[in-house]
Each structure stands twice: as C-alpha cells, then as structure tokens.
Amino acid sequence: MIFRRPSCGRPGVRRLMRKAGYRNMVKREGRECAVERGGMSAKGAGFALALAAMALAVRADNRPPQVQACIVLATDAVHAGSKVKMAVVAEVPPGFHINDHNPTLEYLIPTEIKITASTPLSVESVFYPRGDPRKFTFEDKPLSVYAGTVVIGALLEVSTSAAPGEYSLQGKISYQACNDQACFPPASAPVTLKVKVVGEKVRLKPVNQDVFRRASFK
Amino acid sequence: MVGLYLINRYWIRPVTSLSVKATEAAGNRVMAPEFSLTDIDGHKLDLADYRGKVVLLDFWATWCGPCRIEIPGFVELENRYRDQGLAVIGISLDDSVDPVGPFYKEFRMNYPVALGDNKLTALYGGIYAMPTTFLIGRDGRIYRKHLGASDVSVFEEEIKELLAAKGKEEVKGFQTYGRPASGEQVEVSTPAEVNSEVPGVDLTGLTRAQVEQYKKRLAGMKCDCGCGRNVLNCRKEDSSCQVSRKIAKDELAKSTKSKA
Numbered sequence: 475m476i477f478r479r480p481s482c483g484r485p486g487v488r489r490l491m492r493k494a495g496y497r498n499m500v501k502r503e504g505r506e507c508a509v510e511r512g513g514m515s516a517k518g519a520g521f522a523l524a525l526a527a528m529a530l531a532v533r534a535d536n537r538p539p540q541v542q543a544c545i546v547l548a549t550d551a552v553h554a555g556s557k558v559k560m561a562v563v564a565e566v567p568p569g570f571h572i573n574d575h576n577p578t579l580e581y582l583i584p585t586e587i588k589i590t591a592s593t594p595l596s597v598e599s600v601f602y603p604r605g606d607p608r609k610f611t612f613e614d615k616p617l618s619v620y621a622g623t624v625v626i627g628a629l630l631e632v633s634t635s636a637a638p639g640e641y642s643l644q645g646k647i648s649y650q651a652c653n654d655q656a657c658f659p660p661a662s663a664p665v666t667l668k669v670k671v672v673g674e675k676v677r678l679k680p681v682n683q684d685v686f687r688r689a690s691f692k
Numbered sequence: 693m694v695g696l697y698l699i700n701r702y703w704i705r706p707v708t709s710l711s712v713k714a715t716e717a718a719g720n721r722v723m724a725p726e727f728s729l730t731d732i733d734g735h736k737l738d739l740a741d742y743r744g745k746v747v748l749l750d751f752w753a754t755w756c757g758p759c760r761i762e763i764p765g766f767v768e769l770e771n772r773y774r775d776q777g778l779a780v781i782g783i784s785l786d787d788s789v790d791p792v793g794p795f796y797k798e799f800r801m802n803y804p805v806a807l808g809d810n811k812l813t814a815l816y817g818g819i820y821a822m823p824t825t826f827l828i829g830r831d832g833r834i835y836r837k838h839l840g841a842s843d844v845s846v847f848e849e850e851i852k853e854l855l856a857a858k859g860k861e862e863v864k865g866f867q868t869y870g871r872p873a874s875g876e877q878v879e880v881s882t883p884a885e886v887n888s889e890v891p892g893v894d895l896t897g898l899t900r901a902q903v904e905q906y907k908k909r910l911a912g913m914k915c916d917c918g919c920g921r922n923v924l925n926c927r928k929e930d931s932s933c934q935v936s937r938k939i940a941k942d943e944l945a946k947s948t949k950s951k952a
Contacts, residue, residue, distance in 0.1 A: 502865075506716075535936070537820065537917055537918065537933065538820050538821065538920065540919075581754055581755050581791070582755060582757075582758075610755035611755060611758075611761070612758045612760060612761040612841065613757055613761075627923075640912050649865070650755065652756070652757060652758070653760070654759050655840035655841050656758055656821040656822060656839065656840035656841065657753070657755070657756035657757065657758060657759065657821065657822050658820065658821055658822070659785070659820075659822075
C-alpha cells in the first residue's frame, strides 16, 4: 500500500516507529515539515505495532523519550503586513506524556513554545490546546497531559515592510516527559520554519489543512 | 491501539506491581562511587561515612510524580529500619534548592537530601529517568538499581536481606524483588571517566596526541542513540547516554588493541 502524508499530519508506520524510539527511520529534528512518500505492508504494520508495544515497556532503550516537532504554515506563502496561522506539531512517543501548558498541579513543568522573532517575522500569540485528562498511579486526580500528536496553534505576524523573499524562524518546544512509573529530565526540541513572503498580488494557497483542522486559535 | 492497550493493561502493568523473586549472581558487584555533598540543611553528606550501613540512595525531583509517591515509603523505611542500620539518602535533581526545602517539610522527610549535579549522576552511570534508586550493602557495593517507581514492599524485602549481613562481607545469593527492567544494570563511572575530555571514558593512559586523534575519530562517528549528534558531542552533551558511551569505549579498546 502506498500512502501520501504530511510528515507532521496523519499517523503512519514510520512515524509510529519513530515514536517508538527508532529514530533512525526518519530524522527531521529541526527541519521544516515536508510531504513525504512512504510504503507500508501489512507485515510492516505488524512489525511497527510490535515496536510500539516494546516502547510501552518504557525503559526499553535506556534513553529518555524524545519529542519530535516541526512548524507548519496554513498557506504556502505570506503577504507583508499579514497575520498567518501557523502550528507547532509535536509528536510524543507512545507510552509517554508531556504536561499541559497549564498543568493540573503546581509542581508539574509546563510545555512551552518559544519562537524567536526574526525580522520581518514575529509570533503574536500562541494557543495551547487543552490536554487530555489522564489518571496515573502517582496522583489521586487525573492530570491534564499531552500525548500522541499535539497541535499548538500560533499567529505569525509579518511586518508591513517585509520584502518578498525567503525568511526563517527558529524556536523550540520545551517539555518534560513522564509515564506512569518514571519521569525524564526537562528537554526541548528545536523547530524551524521557512517562510516565503510574496507580493500582494500573488494568490496564496491553503496547505496543511489536516493539521489546521486540529489546531485551536482561541 | 486496542492491541497496545491490552499489552499495557494485561502484560506490562501487572508485572510492575508483581513481586518477582530472582537470585542475582554474586561476585561482580561494583562499589558505589563515593561522593561528598552538603545537604539542604547545610550538613556534610559523605557516602564514606555510611560504610557499614545499608544505604538506599534515591535520585528524584520535586516535579516528578512517580518520585513523590515513593517518598512516604522511604520515610517509613527510615523510621522502621534506621536502628538496624538503614540510611536513606535523597539526591534531588531539581535545578535549585528552592522547591526542595518546602517539599522536605511537606513530606516530613526524615533523611538527608542534597542537590545532585551532572558529575554525581555521571558517577552513577548517568541518571536518565527518575526515580532511580540504588541499594548499597554494608560492604559499599551496589546490589540493586531500581529504575522508575516501585512499591515500598519491594525495597523492604531487599533491604531486609542486606541488613541481615553481619559484617562488611559481600551478600551472597542476594534476591531481587519487583519487575526487573532493562536499564537497571549497574554501570558506574570513576572520577577519571567523569572528568575526562570524553565523559565516561578514561583517557589517562593516552598521550595528548592520542587523545586528539581519538576525539577526532569519535567526532567522525554518528551516534546510534537517535540524538543526531556525533559520538563525541553526544558524550559531551549527554553523559547519561549509554549508547555513545559504549561506542566510545569500544573505539578506545579497538585502538588500544591495534597498538598492542
């Protein structure tokens, strides 16, 4: 079976493997998201499921779980003086969670996005989703956490003086991962976005709509 | 997803709480690396002062839920077995002492707690997950490393075995409890390895030129751990990575062998 997917969008076997800690399958850390083409057989899917199950055993690879993240824009380019939707897509390895930006308990370390403004681009606001309430053996009440694919919306502001051309924006997602039995030191994953500024008369094409359907801008 | 749920529900979770006994092979236990710190009350905390006691050494942090659930059990163990020779020591891996003091009071901790640093965690083989708890016998050897939270009864059974040892002899036929997990094999470092230019690898036998050559080779090797760095940078930036440590050690052994 051949399928086409945005690398930060729908789930696929390679991503499942990568989530399972088998990061040499696809390595995009710090790179811009791109549409990839991949193949999957039933045997491959079974193998991936087995790998993901192994990852649930938590300590299998003796490494802290690494969140993979990237930024995508809602349009293929931007106009000077505009505000454009963008999203940070983070993939938390299966069996692990990271804390909500507004964690349930004061002692928990929140997930945060930091994007450095770089003329003519800046981030106006970040819209963190509400986490999923999950019950863990170490707390009496459910904790609000992010697990699986997390989509964090943000508004990109393009300066009115931006000349047509390509610009880049860099940032990071800071997180602290745990599972039911252990926690891992706070870590961060870099994110980079290339933004193409085009003239006002150039028509913009919507892209990454599957991601933006999941993003909240409230 | 259903498969994953079932595996987690019926295979992984039950065994983590199950008390599984296993007899460990004796004779090759490593000595617990010594350290000297100041606890959060300002008192000296030297591991050497605890020789002859059974030590439960807990690496934890205030922001770690599974660590927090274990601590009342450690308080109870300290109360129950202190007179028989148990000493619990907490090493907090928080960034600063600020959250530790209030936590200490809130949890009514009755054992010394000090702030750990990268050098200390490197001595204990790198602490990549918390809680990580070591059980050290009266002889100063490490008998068990628990990765992740365990039930207090697991620690208690093992502590009782270690307390039963009379002198400072190695405990033969030590039985472990709880679910053994990968990553619990004990790997410690020496001060020479911790302070090395390639953390975790002792370079004391090499000349300056050999060290540079070795570092150059590591810089040209990709680390398999998934960090995306070369082996040298992985060692420098993440000394807890056992993957890069093994590659670096193997590479050193290879070059030493070829010279011999």
